[in-house]
Amino acid sequence: QVQLQESGPGLVKPSETLSLTCTVSGGSINTYHWAWIRQPPGKGLEQIGYVYDTGNGHYNPSLKSRVTISLDTAKNQFSLRLNSVTAADTAIYYCGRLRLTRGIDSWGQGALVTVSS
């Protein structure tokens, strides 16, 4: 049973870069696709993007200019970087395993990131 755990700062200043890491256990990161999703407080889910075993990523068009998702196969981790954050980027950030025929079948518990000075 694969398990995912998000980690990173819970508070980021406006205009700075949000960085989160997802550690995958119970399975290799070399297979499947790996996604980041976020949920502003009291609102719905938004997929940020995903990366797959070649290291290539596909991103939400509305965030594409600010986002990078990368793989670290040696550590069995993948990471999210979101540049130039504003208060609108305040959200719970989830990492997940994306299977193209199923959707996101495994989720991390989520990490709240607040953008504030």
Add this chain to the structure above:
Amino acid sequence: SSELTQDPAVSVTLGQPVRITCQGDSLRNSYASWYQQKPGQAPLLVIFGRNNRPSGIPDRFSGSSSGNTASLIITGAQAEDEADYYCHCQDNNVPHWVFGGGTQLTVL
């Protein structure tokens, strides 16, 4: 990117069936996945593909699709089914996945 539209809120009487719908052009070419999210918890996949349930999901949950509309059906809703439900599918135009806005299900 394409959008997926869901009713914001639906209610059902305990033990009765309920259908939650999701509309969007992407659904003409892709099946929706459905997630259940309870307060303070991560979403949980309940239906994927044509009509498949992950291990551990009760068989009262099922899915269907027609044209640009996908549906999540709960036959005999239980109190523990009260949650937010989201549809999710691959966008037609770009290699990206989109979520519906979510439906809050109340079990009366």
